[in-house]
Amino acid sequence: MPSFKGIFQGKQKFVTVKAGRIREEAPDGLWTKCERCGGILYKKELTQNLGLCSDCGFHFRLSARERIAVTLDDGNIVEYDDELLTVDPLGFPGYDIKVEGAKQTTGLEEAIITGKGTIDGYPVLAGFMDFSFIGASMGSVVGEKITRLFERAARKRMPVVIFCASGGARMQEGMFSLMQMAKTAAACARLSGTRTLYISVLTNPTTAGVFASFGSLGDIIIAEPGALIGFTGQRVIEETIRQKLPPGFQTAEFALEHGLIDMIVARRDMRKTLGSLLSLHGGRRQDAG
Amino acid sequence: MTNLALEFEKPLVELEKRIEDLRQFGLKKGIDLSDEIAILEKKANALRKEIFENLTPWQRIMIARHPKRPTALEYIHLIFDEFIELHGDRTFRDDGAIVGGIASLGGRPVTVIGTQKGRDTKENIARNFGMPHPEGYRKALRLMKQAEKFRRPIVSFVDVVGAYPGVEAEERGQGLAIAGNILEMTKLSTSIIVVITGEGGSGGALAIGVGDKLIMLENAYFSVISPEGCAAILWKDGSRAQEAADMLKLTAPDLKAEGLVDEVLPEPQGAAHKDSVAMAGVIREAITRGMDELSGIPLRRLIERRYARLRRIGEFAVREISESDLPMAAAGNGDMQGTSDLPNVEGGTDES
Numbered sequence: 115m116p117s118f119k120g121i122f123q124g125k126q127k128f129v130t131v132k133a134g135r136i137r138e139e140a141p142d143g144l145w146t147k148c149e150r151c152g153g154i155l156y157k158k159e160l161t162q163n164l165g166l167c168s169d170c171g172f173h174f175r176l177s178a179r180e181r182i183a184v185t186l187d188d189g190n191i192v193e194y195d196d197e198l199l200t201v202d203p204l205g206f207p208g209y210d211i212k213v214e215g216a217k218q219t220t221g222l223e224e225a226i227i228t229g230k231g232t233i234d235g236y237p238v239l240a241g242f243m244d245f246s247f248i249g250a251s252m253g254s255v256v257g258e259k260i261t262r263l264f265e266r267a268a269r270k271r272m273p274v275v276i277f278c279a280s281g282g283a284r285m286q287e288g289m290f291s292l293m294q295m296a297k298t299a300a301a302c303a304r305l306s307g308t309r310t311l312y313i314s315v316l317t318n319p320t321t322a323g324v325f326a327s328f329g330s331l332g333d334i335i336i337a338e339p340g341a342l343i344g345f346t347g348q349r350v351i352e353e354t355i356r357q358k359l360p361p362g363f364q365t366a367e368f369a370l371e372h373g374l375i376d377m378i379v380a381r382r383d384m385r386k387t388l389g390s391l392l393s394l395h396g397g398r399r400q401d402a403g
Numbered sequence: 404m405t406n407l408a409l410e411f412e413k414p415l416v417e418l419e420k421r422i423e424d425l426r427q428f429g430l431k432k433g434i435d436l437s438d439e440i441a442i443l444e445k446k447a448n449a450l451r452k453e454i455f456e457n458l459t460p461w462q463r464i465m466i467a468r469h470p471k472r473p474t475a476l477e478y479i480h481l482i483f484d485e486f487i488e489l490h491g492d493r494t495f496r497d498d499g500a501i502v503g504g505i506a507s508l509g510g511r512p513v514t515v516i517g518t519q520k521g522r523d524t525k526e527n528i529a530r531n532f533g534m535p536h537p538e539g540y541r542k543a544l545r546l547m548k549q550a551e552k553f554r555r556p557i558v559s560f561v562d563v564v565g566a567y568p569g570v571e572a573e574e575r576g577q578g579l580a581i582a583g584n585i586l587e588m589t590k591l592s593t594s595i596i597v598v599i600t601g602e603g604g605s606g607g608a609l610a611i612g613v614g615d616k617l618i619m620l621e622n623a624y625f626s627v628i629s630p631e632g633c634a635a636i637l638w639k640d641g642s643r644a645q646e647a648a649d650m651l652k653l654t655a656p657d658l659k660a661e662g663l664v665d666e667v668l669p670e671p672q673g674a675a676h677k678d679s680v681a682m683a684g685v686i687r688e689a690i691t692r693g694m695d696e697l698s699g700i701p702l703r704r705l706i707e708r709r710y711a712r713l714r715r716i717g718e719f720a721v722r723e724i725s726e727s728d729l730p731m732a733a734a735g736n737g738d739m740q741g742t743s744d745l746p747n748v749e750g751g752t753d754e755s
Contacts, residue, residue, distance in 0.1 A: 197721050197722040197723075197724050198719050198720075198721060199719060199720040199721065200719060200720075201719055201720050203661075204652050206650055207650060254716075254717035254718050254719045255717075257717055258717050258719060261714070284627075285627050285628045285636065285651070287627075287718070288626070288627055288651050288652045288653065289626065289627055289652070289653070289661070289663050290661075290663075290716060290717055290718055291627050292605060292606070292609060292625075292626075292627040293609075293663065293713065293717075294716070294717060295582075295585060295606060295609060296585050296588075296589060296609060296613050296716075297713045297714060297717065299582065299586040299589055300586075300589035300709075300710050300714065301714075303586045303587075303589050303590045304590075304710070307590075321578075322578075322606070323605075323606055323627075325582075326577070326578040326579075326582050326585075327585060329582070330578050330579040330582035330583070331582050331583075343578075344573050344577075344578065345568075345572070345573060345577040345581065346566070346568035346572070346573065346577065350568045351568045351570065351573070355569055359570065360570075363570065372574045373576075374576045374579055
């Protein structure tokens, strides 16, 4: 506790205030703290900087809308299937309230936005998951929207890019959500059968049922630096093996080292990399002019 | 009489013990107690019926996890006329938590795979308590591909609490192995019958659980998450698993009612472990019937049918779209730049 009395008595020339306190007192909504380096960042600047920490380059989590803005040309998307609404098939206590709350806080109907746009001029069908919506867990609507995206892509022979982020299956929908893993995988297999490109981009975090289905099924799997990628949650693993996990476990870098993904691409280079891959797979620029 | 009675069976076990004591006493003393014994036996039968016809989801889970619950290999040896076990994923190692091979059912060659739990501590360590690593799933996939090549039907026995949650499992791509299996099973050119005999633990079960017919034993369960895990997430208290089990709708009858399971097989009195031979007979009959049915479907149609079965799963509502909604297709949420309104070229539907 700093002593104000001491200042007046001349014993102490300054008041020590813990750095953390300043951060806590930072006006809400204007500033934010970097999770990695602890640097204080002006939120507006952070948004303009693709959600990257200006000090250490840490990749902040992006909402689906933010991701669309920094990925698709001019941030333009023609949305698909946004009329699909979540229901409560099991009558799971508290689920309807949870969904309503997520809708309020995110302004979304569900944990994914799907649609059509262009990346560096190349037309794509794309999906953008939003972790703020119940951990971007996959329930019936998320599974259905992804399945429809794959099916549409197979019909049109259009490449698919999905920005994944998820805590896994939506447990409140019970087996209906687990089976979305099989449903999306089935649609993905069909798309693959038409020899159409699917790129999955694993962002922080992509885990459990989403990692163990369409997240892992890309012809090319890209991860963002530092993203948590894995099947089982770290706490569960620690409880099972009764040991602390090594640093860096289940990061994008860990996944790359163990041969689980194709590449790590920094957010700044994402559009360019995706554009090159789309081009190399026969993509033709729409807006050459 | 097994000493591994479950908590809810205790009154029944006590009654059975009393009957046994009475029988011994009569024999020793030379007294005819058959009337009394008959009354008690009638009572015991009524009690057994009452208990097993009113099992709670949690009680079923206790049965599914019973240490004496018959394992995949036990069923395989009881059901098939011949079984030749095949090992390994040809890449890393032979995972004891997954077994598989070629078997014969009534003269018909089939490929059999399954998750395998142990009977005792030593065996469980060798089997990793039936929790597969990625190489286990890859071994199963290798055998399924082999089945496809030789046009053998596949029978998959599932009894797994979950894919192994360990460091090496993650290093070797547990998520990728599961995803790969699921994808391949959705399009494999041969029929697949899945039998959930005990635990159907989430993605670790689905990784060998996609097929043309999904059969569950009466006291098996299939769930998106363990009730303990669900309780830990909801209430930070894994001990409230019983409540979570009620909410997850994970029992065979519940899943049958939802149309997620094709057939529920009744278990012998007192559950499968009380009479594994009888249970195996019931499973054999169901598998044979299933294979007869599926073998009549041309391969192309079988795969279409498998897709259609998965495709319809999911519960959601559809909002009516009014004309005024249409230009809003790309409306951003206020503070985002760039997500400007798009010319509404395609509207809400986009078929071509």
